[in-house]
Amino acid sequence: MADLEKVIKVGDLQPGEMVRVEVRLNPVLLGNVNGEFFAVGNTCPHAELPIVDDKGTLDGNEVQCPYHGSVFDVTTGAVSQGPAAFALQKYSVRVEGDDILVGQE
Template sequence: MTTSHALFELDDLEPGTARKADIGGVKVAIVRIGDDVYAIGDTCTHADVSLSEGEVWCDELEIECPKHSSAFSLTTGEPQTLPATQPVPVYDATVIDGHVHVTITQEAVQ
């Protein structure tokens, strides 16, 4: 089962920035690049740190962990640099009528 969650207005998230959301117990980093939004797991797989507090690399479609600088792809969740070696989950993110929606599967909540 999948559920789409309306989180906030797109205009509430500046381009090139990230914001943390807790969706049914799943911590997600919502990233805006231009008018596109991406959603990935908010916790770095190397060190238990919030990715939403890291730097967004717009040209590379990556977010960098603020602790040890591992960069994660916003489209695949795969780490692009060490020390992280494990991916973070990615979720479907869309903008509908100006609102950011993220879809979380039931499996992700468990």
């Protein structure tokens, strides 16, 4: 069972938004896709740069790295478009009351 920690409140992330959070000191991208929360690593595997610095907007279930244009599916971490060759790490997400909890799978 994943060890989850509270990151933000449910009301802090609207559908279509994403935010950078930290889980056990690791940078994580938390996104709200149509009211469902998903979390993946926030470090682009192409050149090890951050995908989102603070808050941003998703394109459906996808996020584009601002550096060289790689696109990832935030629901799975999979690469939709290169140059990145590797997927983002996927994290577990659970909602408990008002809180969103995230942890490594």
